[in-house]
Amino acid sequence: MSSNPSDANFGPHVGDISYANALDSTIPIENNPYIAKILNIIFGKIIYFIKLIFHLFFQRKFILHRLTGLSYLLQYFFAFYLYFKNYDSFKSSFLIWSLPLTGLLQATTAIYTFTFLSRTKRDAGYYSDRGTLSYPFIVENSFFASLLLFQWLYYSNKFYPFLTSSIIIDNLFVFLPYIPRQLWPKTSFRDSLYNSNKTKTDKNKKFFFIVTYITKWFYVWAKHYIGFFLNYIRFFNRVDPENIYHIYLLLLFGAFATTISIFLHTLKFKGYLGPKLSFMIYMVSYLATFYSFIQIRNEFIVNIDLTTYVFIGLLLNFTKYQHAYQIFLMILFNAHRNNMLPNDITKYLFLS
Incomplete structure (x- = not known):
């Protein structure tokens, strides 16, 4: 998932060779020019795809980052397939830990690979149609990858007992992740609109202005309801298996938005998108994460106490x-989970 510019023109020149003539076939190609043309196009696309894969993932420059990215993509699509094909196998598979861990490793290799990128925090580079990502944005992405992990x-029922027994890890990630967040650089949605005349073309300026604000307010929602709310209901173990099924789909969408989104920028930068x-x-x-929230909408009602606490936050x-x-x-939550609060106080602060 490299963000460096392309150094070679490797597009297929379909007209240079007739791939159809290489076939030993009983199809009377000479009498069917349309079949020959279609076969040439198909083979041309296949060769183009092979060269594209090689160009993106197997060049020696940034090879560790490229191969980590390829590993992530393969795991992601396999996880998506397995989730719908056999959820029981999915939730007990290695993908539960290897996919998000590879996402964090991908973000980490990017930190040590793209040190030459701009150090500005005013324009992250993602919310525009010109230029490259900024280095602070690359570093910042590792923080969100760690939250997702x-x-x-x-x-996961396999890891949940260990995490809840680890007081430091449990409380740090459930309640306090945005305190150590200050160790990472912070890019601003508002600042990404700074100097838009240079970072955005006139024809796309309005588009990126609108989608930047949509993304900003989504991230505020996501911080509190994808982050804190989902952590709180799991902290008290109030989530039933059916809703965990829908939450894992949400996490798959989140994995795309956190890691594969950077690959999308690479494809945009190279001109493929x-x-x-x-x-x-x-x-x-x-935005697909809202599908999962619709499926688990009852969690907001049955956990109205936690929903309210999150809304205040x-x-x-x-x-x-x-x-x-x-x-x-x-x-407060630790005191309640460990039955340290008097009953006459608990009944006013918590539903269960």
Whole structure:
């Protein structure tokens, strides 16, 4: 999943050779020029695809990053297939830990590979149709990949007992991930609109202005309801197996939006995808998470206490009190889970 520019023109020149003539076939190709033309196109596309795969993943430059990216893509599509084909096999497979771990490794190799990228935090480079990604955006992506890894493991019955028994890991990722978040660089959606005349073409400026704001508000929602809410209901183990099934589909969409979205930018940068199409695919991947939320909508009702606590946190998101609020919830929720609160207080603060 390299973001370096292409160095070679390797497109297939279908007119240079007749692939149909290479076939030892009983089809009377000479008398069927349309069949010959179709076969030439098919073989040309196959050769183009093979060269494309080699160009993207097997060049020596950035080879570790390329191969890690290829491994991630293969695992992702296999996970998607297995999820729908045989969910029981999916949830007990190695993909539960290897897919998100490879995503984190992919983000890490990018940090050590693309050190030459711009260090600006004002324009991440993703929300435009010109230029490359910024280095802070690349580094920042590893933070979100680590959050995703935790949730994949947290919702696995194989890893859940270990994580809940580990007080530090459990509380750090469930309640306090955005305190160590300050160790990572932070790019801003608002700042990505800065200097739009240089970073966006006139024909796409309005498009990227709109989708940047849509993405910004989605991320606010995702931080609190894909992040905190899903962590809270799992913290109290209030999620039934049927809803965990839908949550894993949400995590598959999240894996696409976190890791494969960077690959989309590579394809856009190299000219294989248009800027609008690339971003629209990314938007579809993160908006698809709402399908899972529709399927688990009852969780918001039966856990109205946690839904309310998360909503308060969302309101405090842009204030200086958000970290203090999460620390307060960590203390309160741990006290409730360990039956340390008096019953007359518990009945007002929690449903169960």
